[in-house]
Amino acid sequence: MQATSTAQTTPxxxxxxxxxxxxxxxxxxxFCERGYHGVGIDEIAAVVGISGPAVYRHFPNKYAILLHASRELIDTLVTAxxxxxxxxxxxxxQMARLLAATARVSVQRRRVGALYQWQARYLEPAxxxxxxxxxxxLVRRxxxxxxxxxPDLPPPSAVLLSRAALSAIGSISTHRAAIADSRAEQILRSAAWTLLTTDLPAAVRHATAGGSEPAGGGSASMRPGSRREALLTEAVRLFDRLGYHAVSIDDIGRAAGINASGVYRYFPGKADLLAAVYYRAAERLSTSTTSALATASSPADALRRLIDAYVDLTFAHNDLVSVYLAENNNLPTPDRHELRRLQxxxxxxxxxxxxxxxxxLAASEARLLAHAALNLVMDLGRTTSFNxxxxxxxxxxxxALRMLVP
Known part of the structure; x- marks a missing residue:
């Protein structure tokens, strides 16, 4: 008893x-580094320097931690x-102050920003x-x-540009490219300001952000022409909708009309199936990039063609690209290293x-903007339901082009 009392009162x-x-x-x-399902309570406790049971004094389960962290991230942004x-x-x-505040939060919370983009899908619908x-x-503000x-801007266009600006600011959580925090904040808020002040061409002005989730399901990613292709098609669809860990081999086989035992004739396990999906996405990305660069007449034309190719790929195969961006932590280690190299x-x-x-621009600054453009394509694609x-x-x-080349 004496020792316990002393331990509790020692500063x-x-x-x-x-x-x-x-x-x-x-x-x-x-969660952002390894995925929600890839993290256990004991691992969380070890990082904090406490025991696993001590976590339960504050949270009833892991889900409660995810919910609390998601709420805290959003609350911090809205409060800022x-x-x-x-x-x-x-x-x-006021706008300059607002962009500076949100950019500061985004950079400071860089390691947790991906919660809203990928890990929040593990939350319950409500x-x-x-x-x-x-x-x-936050968009409305x-x-x-x-x-x-x-004042002459149509309200739907104002919402769209605001979502684009937030996507640019939040993009720093999607990568680990090195850059000084202060410079990152400057680059991101400048990119956001460029988007907010751009004049939309008449040809695209009527395309607005409705704030809904993507219409789902649709992607011409892979046309099932064999059982293997059918399995890849259904795996992509399920991984995108439910997340890798929530999908079983039985689920994929059932969706493809194949017994679970038949799936193993084509893939040794679920991770190998995911790797096959990744290599398919990487192949499509490489092909579109090579084609774009081969036909360009100048660096400016090459960049425009590169953006066009990536937007084409994302809109035509949105579920494949979503899985490619979200699930790399679940790949077998050799495949993960190789595919990250390709990315x-x-x-x-x-x-x-x-x-x-x-x-x-320094290379680090250009890299930050490149990731911002890639993130913008995915985020706005989701907002417009890839229509x-x-x-x-x-x-x-x-x-995307306007942000990169103001």
Missing amino acids: GRRRPRNRKAQIALAAAEL ADEALAVPEEPAE HQGEVRAGLTA ISDLLLELR REHVEEWVRLLVTIRPE RSDGSEQLVRFL
């Missing part, structure tokens, strides 16, 4: 008042925006709606202020062209 052993926040932050970083707007200034100054509502509120700056090579093509066109018939695809092309 170095006292439980921190922010222990719950520490647990949530450590968990969020692990509200504090920026609380300062009585002209709309232009909680997913809560996260979407928080993001919608930006778009309302934008309409004060640009880096693709980004470096964008960087090479961008620094040629804009020599004032190719209403001008959405053309609009996304325009905004």
Whole structure:
């Protein structure tokens, strides 16, 4: 009893008042690094420096940690925006303050920002709606202020540009490219400002952000012409909709009309099936990139063609690209290293062209912008439900290029 009492009163052993926040932050970083299903309570506890059972003093289960971390991220962004707007200034100054505040949060929370993009799908529908509502509120704050700056702008266009600006700012959580925090904030808020102040061409002005989720299911990723292709097609669809860990070999086989035992004739396991999906996506990306570069007449033309090719691929095969971006932590280690190398090579093509066109940019700055453009394509594609018939695809092309080359 004497030892226990001493341990509880020794300053170095006292439980921190922010222990719950520490647990949530450590968990969020692990979720974003390895995926929600790839992280256990004991691993979270080890990062914080406590025992597994001690976590349960603050959270009843792992799901509660994911929900708390997701809420905290959105609340932090909305609070930062509200504090920026609380300062009585002209709309232009308020917008500059708001973009600076959200960019600062995004950079500071870089390791947990992917929660809203990929890990939030593991939340229950009501909680997913809560996260979407928080993001919608943030978009509304930006778009309302934008309409004060640009009163002639149609409200749907203001919403669209606000979503584009937030996508650019949030893109830093999608990669680990090295750059100083202060410079990252400057580059991101400048990119966001460029998007907010751009004039939309008449040809794409009617394509607006409706705020709904993508219409789902549709992708011409792979046309089943064999049992193997059928398995890949259904795996992509299920991985995209439910996440890798929520899908079993039985689920994939059933969707493809093949017994589970028959699946193993083509793939030794689920991870191998995921790797096959990744190599298919990497092959399509490489082919489209090579074709774009081979027909270009100048660096500027090459960059435009590279953007066009990526937008084409994303809109035509959106579920395949979503899986390609979201599930690489679940690949077998050799495949993960190889495919990450291929992803880096693709980004470096964008960087090479961008620094040629804009020599004032350092490679690290061009890399940050390249990732922002790639993220914008996916985010706005989801917002417009990857609709190719209403001008959405053309609009996304325009905004990606406009952000890279103002």
